Amino acid sequence: MNFETFEINGPALITPKKFGDARGYFMETFKDEWFRKNIADVTFVQDNQSLSVEQGVIRGLHYQKAPFEQGKLVRCVQGAIWDVAVDIRPKSPSFGQWIGAELNEENAKQLWVPSGFLHGFATLTENCLVQYKVTNPYSKECDAGIAFDDPEINVDWKIDITKAILSDKDRNQPALATLK
Template sequence: MTAIPTKLEGCFIIEPKVFNDERGYFMESYNEERFEQETGQKVHFVQDNQSYSSKGVLRGLHYQTGEHAQAKLVRVFEGEVLDVAVDVRPGSSTYGEHVAVLLTAENKRQLFVPRGFAHGFIVLSDTASFFYKCDNFYNKESEGGILFNDPELNIDWKLPQESLIISEKDKVLPVLKNARAIW
């Protein structure tokens, strides 16, 4: 595996080593020791989550606050998504900036989203199966979120806004300047 740094400190694109032959392929999707060597991040994942969504479904932008903050390692099993991480760490030189990475079943890329980041994704294919590891357990009381179309963030979600499928909860999230403090 190779960790490719993004413009946001601590946020990495992970490219696995894939071994293809006439039978198909094999890859190691995660190795804690190798991950730490490549990223310099010591992370112990404790929860795995999976979602299945249709084209145009936008989930996010979500984060957990305080002692329940979460780092995530995300990937796609089937389909194609645009995955977005937004730096919401107070005092960070890249506060309010984001990275957007195309994750597909074909490219097998992953994105490591450290604690202190909001996270979301949109499904660009007909359907997508999305999988992510978390280093902390979900806690409802520690939920935070940012409105997906906050003009200050200026995220290009790649699909027309009128075609997006967004939960009622995500439609009323605050903009970044009014969002719940991460710490």
């Protein structure tokens, strides 16, 4: 596996090595020892999967509050998404700044989103199947989010956000300023 870092410290983009021939391909998508050595010394406790049927769905921006903060290792196994992480670590010099990467079934890239970051994605195609590992189980009491279209963050979602398909929950999240 190879990885790249971003201008914001913490997130990483991981590219597994594919071994292919006329039959198809094989790849290791996760290796605990390699991940701990190269990315973060964390333990994953749960795997999640979501299907977004339509192009133009935005899921996010989400995070979990203490004591159930989550790091996430995200990959898109079908379709294509624009995956985003926003730094909300208190006193971080990059607070409110974001990074993004296209994850799709062809490039097999995975985005590591550490705890202390908001996470969200926009579907660039129909029928996007997203899988992710998390470092803490889901907690309804600790579930939180920030507005996907907050102008202070100014995420470029790579889609027309005036036509975005959102849950009621995501449409009504508070501004980033509520975290300051």
